[in-house]
Amino acid sequence: MRIAMTYTRLRTEERLLLDEFEKLGIEVEAVDLRQQVFDPEDLDFWHGFDIVVDRAVSLTNSLVATRVLESAGIRCVNPLSTLELCSDKLATSVALAGAGVAVPRxxxxxxxxxxxxxxxxxxxxxxxxxxxxxxxxxxxxxxxxxxxxxxxxxxxxxxxxxxxxxxxxxHIDKPGRDLRVFVVGGAPIAAIARYSGHWVTNTARGATTEGIELTHELREIAASAAEVVCGDAVAIDLLECPKRGLLVNEINHSMEFRNSIAVTGVNIPMLVAEHVARVGAGELA
Amino acid sequence: MQTTTETAACPECDSQITFDRSPLNGQVARCGDCGVELEVTNLNPLTLEIAPEVEEDWGE
Structure with missing residues (x-):
């Protein structure tokens, strides 16, 4: 099997994924999207891969590559539809609300x-x-x-x-934290809480993380949300509303996980790599 | 992936940045001395530049 992993910056997450693919004995090529010119009539290079894993930090690059490759029948993780739904908060919100998944008003x-x-x-x-x-x-x-x-x-x-x-x-008066559930291949695999003194509890803004139990309630809402966006590997951000319980705030299609491995004890990149390998091998759609 | 040790100079403080494995183009690194975020912009010779500021379409 041959896998392409597309990127625009090679961060810890991408290195970890490359390592896991190699452990599985899979030939993987890291492709810098900033250097690519896509000719829709000549995608031989890309057809040489069984599957493409998009890890671009730039949404524009992700959308461009995935649109072209999917139009040529090349399976991408995550699929274009997932990118389109998750990258636009309005699209995410209306899709989730339409499917009966609880979201903030x-x-x-x-x-x-x-x-x-x-x-x-x-x-x-x-x-x-x-x-x-x-x-x-x-x-x-x-x-x-x-x-x-x-x-x-x-x-x-x-x-x-x-x-x-x-x-x-x-505004949800959350208890100083929000929750994130990682979902791979439809299965919730790990959950964290993100704490911050600031009301924006985002690790990119300095929040700290803690592994938490994947409760039945967390599993249910996270799996439902991932199903709505048809995500292969997504991170579901949840808010704990004092009145309405868990609400899906956002879904991340290009999830960062470097700070969540140690605190959860779950090898997230390994599980992502294994899922990608199964999809690439045709064992999963 | 090839295992090797490669070094390049930090463009900010000139200290040596060591990569335990062959770096890839676009790889992000942080200078242990001055703390600046760097990006590999060339592999031969191995070249580091100050990583670009976060752009509006970057994220998860």
């Missing part, structure tokens, strides 16, 4: 005026997020109308059509 609007109305329908405090973005970038907790108007004005000044979308989500 949200409103979406496209102008400063309707955005303010959306915010006030949710009520303060409210969380404003770019629909596309990660690592907590430009996420704002807004406590009153003055702050809402200021954020909307700043968004407008940024100028891009994407920033004109106002995605307003109810």
């Amino acid at each position: 949200f409103r979406v609007a496209t102008t400063p005026e309707s955005g303010l109305e959306a915010i006030e329908q949710i009520g303060y405090p409210v969380v404003l997020k770019p629909t596309v973005g990660s690592w907590g970038r430009l996420v704002a907790r807004v406590n009153d109308r003055d702050a809402a108007e200021a954020v909307l004005e700043h968004r407008g000044t940024l100028g891009s059509p994407q920033h004109s979308v106002v995605y307003a989500q109810e």
